Amino acid sequence: xxxxxxxxxxxxxxxxxxxxxxxxxxxxxxxxxxxxxxxxxxxxxxxxxxxxxxxxxxxxxxxx
Numbered sequence: 001x002x003x004x005x006x007x008x009x010x011x012x013x014x015x016x017x018x019x020x021x022x023x024x025x026x027x028x029x030x031x032x033x034x035x036x037x038x039x040x041x042x043x044x045x046x047x048x049x050x051x052x053x054x055x056x057x058x059x060x061x062x063x064x
Contacts (some may be wrong), residue, residue: 003010
């Protein structure tokens, strides 16, 4: 009989729990999509970095 008296509170708690869960799930999916968009490389090509600088001589290395 006590359950019937508190049915409204139980229903509201279930609705709030469902709302919070769905909002957290949506936020997690958005964060995952944003992360994947940042780290994807188009065309499956290797990223190449070219460094053009003169090498230090032995004397310059010793001075450092």
